[in-house]
Amino acid sequence: MTHSQAAEGRMALAWDFPTRAFKWTLVALVASAWASNKFGAATPNWHKWSGYAILVLIVFRLLWGFAGGSTARFGNFIRGPRSVLNYGLAILRGQPVKYLGHNPLGALMVVALLVLLGAQSVLGLYAGDEDRIIIDGPLARTVSDATVAFAARWHHRLFDLLKIVIVLHVLANVVATFVKKEPLIQGMATGYKPAERYVDAAEARPGSIVAALACLAVSIALVFGGIIALGGKISF
Amino acid sequence: MMKKWLLAGAMILTAGAVMAAGDPIKERKEIFKGFAEAAKPNGAALKGEAPFDLAKAQAALKAYSDGSKKLVALFPDNSKTGGDTEALPKIWQEKSKFDGLVAKLDKDATAALAAIKDEATFKAEFPKVLGNCKTCHDDYRLKK
Numbered sequence A: 001m002t003h004s005q006a007a008e009g010r011m012a013l014a015w016d017f018p019t020r021a022f023k024w025t026l027v028a029l030v031a032s033a034w035a036s037n038k039f040g041a042a043t044p045n046w047h048k049w050s051g052y053a054i055l056v057l058i059v060f061r062l063l064w065g066f067a068g069g070s071t072a073r074f075g076n077f078i079r080g081p082r083s084v085l086n087y088g089l090a091i092l093r094g095q096p097v098k099y100l101g102h103n104p105l106g107a108l109m110v111v112a113l114l115v116l117l118g119a120q121s122v123l124g125l126y127a128g129d130e131d132r133i134i135i136d137g138p139l140a141r142t143v144s145d146a147t148v149a150f151a152a153r154w155h156h157r158l159f160d161l162l163k164i165v166i167v168l169h170v171l172a173n174v175v176a177t178f179v180k181k182e183p184l185i186q187g188m189a190t191g192y193k194p195a196e197r198y199v200d201a202a203e204a205r206p207g208s209i210v211a212a213l214a215c216l217a218v219s220i221a222l223v224f225g226g227i228i229a230l231g232g233k234i235s236f
Numbered sequence B: 001m002m003k004k005w006l007l008a009g010a011m012i013l014t015a016g017a018v019m020a021a022g023d024p025i026k027e028r029k030e031i032f033k034g035f036a037e038a039a040k041p042n043g044a045a046l047k048g049e050a051p052f053d054l055a056k057a058q059a060a061l062k063a064y065s066d067g068s069k070k071l072v073a074l075f076p077d078n079s080k081t082g083g084d085t086e087a088l089p090k091i092w093q094e095k096s097k098f099d100g101l102v103a104k105l106d107k108d109a110t111a112a113l114a115a116i117k118d119e120a121t122f123k124a125e126f127p128k129v130l131g132n133c134k135t136c137h138d139d140y141r142l143k144k
Helices: A002-006 A017-039 A044-067 A081-092 A104-126 A145-179 A184-190 A209-229 B002-021 B024-046 B054-074 B095-115 B119-140
Strands: A011-013 A192-194
Touching: A017 A044, A017 A184, A017 A209, A044 A104, A044 A209, A081 A104, A104 A145, A145 A184, A184 A192, B024 B054, B024 B119, B054 B095, B054 B119, B095 B119
Parallel strands: none
Antiparallel strands: A011 A192
């Protein structure tokens, strides 16, 4: 067993299909949300539906963090500050230990991105331009003008922060993949990483597709049901 | 005596009018305020929060076309600051691009005025005109 794992070319499953599908769809939707703000001034629904879809995916990922494959489960990759510090120091010493799933710093990034994108989409639900003429979230009509202005202001500020976090995230993975030659990007694309001595697990146990579809259905129901329950109106 | 008072009154009124006319910041703010007011019922109609009203759509488009023609002259070099202006310095750094966007509002409003006949054409065409507001505000208006 140990021998065959060390054999050259053997690959180990790191990320199951739903986790990867979530990840790359989220990338596309964040790009769409940005582009719709930049180029979609005449089509407010483009931006709004990008936001709804992002919120659905964030809720999906929270559920998947408990019901998904082994490397997607929060309990398996979120670690305490001591582990994060030790991992950071190991990188600085040039001898980081390798993880099959998210390493402690990567875990921090996953949490940061989920929290920021979740907050950003919820703010969007309440945000709107002055007088709510050009674009407003479905819940902007349920709150005061001051709240709409507050949400809009933070929707803008949070995006500035998101841009920084996204650049860090991409940079870390590009450096790991192309400079350190640890194929993290290929792993997230294909699901497989070279079989090696990983400290967390030798191979991931994939989550079930049925469970993934159930999580997706629940997140769609929660997001749109929630918006409607709070008095919002979804326009197409 | 009466004539003198009338004359003085007339002079004050004229001075007031001249001052307002000579205040591009105040004038352009009035125009933008009018733009927003004209947009409100139409924005609500687009969202289904108010019934579609062809007359209100046409009035707004007419206001945008007329107003944008005046706006071109209302950003002179000496109006960069003061009067609570929300205009960003970027306007004067790329004045020809800015003027082009103002002209585009006029063009789009005129085109929409001709194209909008009913609720369906309103929902298709009016957002294109409103898009001009956002394009300009994103780059040239102070964020609050």
